Amino acid sequence: MKLLSTEIKNNVLQSMERTLDENRKAILDANKKDLELFNLEDQAMYDRLIVTESKIDGMIASIKEVRSQEDPVSKTISTKSLENGLEINNRTAPFGTIMIIYExxxxxxxxxxxxxxxxxxxxxxxxxxxxxxxxxxxTELWHKALEENGLSKNYIQQLVLNREETQMFLKNPPEKLDLIVPRGGERLINFVKQNATGAVLVSGRGNNFLYVDENADWEKSVKVILNAKTAKISACNALDKILISSKIENYTEKLEDLYKLLQVNGVETLVDNDVNILIEGSNLIKDASVWKEEFLAMKCCLGAVDSLEEAIEKININSGGHSATIMTANKVNAMQFMEEVDCAAVYQNASTRFTDGGQMGVGAELAISTDKLHHRGPLGLKQLVTNKYYIFGDGQIRE
Structure with missing residues (x-):
């Protein structure tokens, strides 16, 4: 693939910023058609679907932010001169063709x-x-920005395919797909993994945990829990599972207070056996598989653990590998939790809602990767390149 200059790429982005601003009404009108056809029963999906003036502002801001970032292509990673005279230069290079499937x-x-x-x-x-x-x-506005700068519309293409057509596209793409990103729930991820012939990078599944350690500040813990659970239920960084140390001071009282507070804030709370015994009328978890579910709703699980090690084990068995928080003033416990919990982002005394490219200083993100290869966490501009070795010689042969 031909490498475009940074100037040309930034010119396209500048054109797109202007084009979005000039076509606000057309964008909102198109979104209104989608909203009119949508089933309002799925509140989380509706929240993700709606476009407002402020969301358009956010789109423009994200393009400006990427435009201001350094071009990630052809950057030297390492250089080495061998005794035989070969000069080896490892540089960043584009993936080639990416496909993203999202809802x-x-x-x-x-x-x-x-x-x-x-x-x-x-x-x-x-x-x-x-x-x-x-x-x-x-997509039409993207094409306008590309064509204004003398580039092909093929750089950014929209696919309008049903499930069967998407399956065939994944199995027999018209060109090599170098990276495929399913950004959605378990069903979408499994569908792509089963049918794709290219590399798949998993994103979108949350099922995030928060553990309240016996050394936690309770007021801070409650504040963080409510933010992580209720601020934006449609986000993959929302909280789904809460674990409380049975050794925390005034354990029963705090459990009851938290349960009532979640109820008051409209959160349906399922509890394990230990909590159910202590809280009269609480809703018992009847199937252990619920610990593995991502809710994307005003719903959570509340459970008790007897130790930090038990909390870590329960998280590693059940979480989606996205984000996990420990609430504690004990730095040793915090570090053990953060080192041993197998998630892309681990926190001490902070909401999981910060697992976001913009919040973490990455800028716009393609996805939040829960895979370990080739990158984990927010997938920003610097992560959308691979590498290539450039070897310069003068007739050398391998003896």
């Missing part, structure tokens, strides 16, 4: 495309049918 969020059409393009990749955007009108207008 409901039109802003992904902006963020995924801006990152892929700035990193000199082509991208196929496969959004959900519920956002068809919104994604179509945004």
């Amino acid at each position: 409901s969020r039109p802003d992904v059409t902006i963020e995924a495309a801006v990152l892929a393009f700035k990193a000199n990749n082509k991208i196929f955007l496969k959004g959900g049918k519920e956002a068809l009108h919104s994604n179509t207008i945004l």
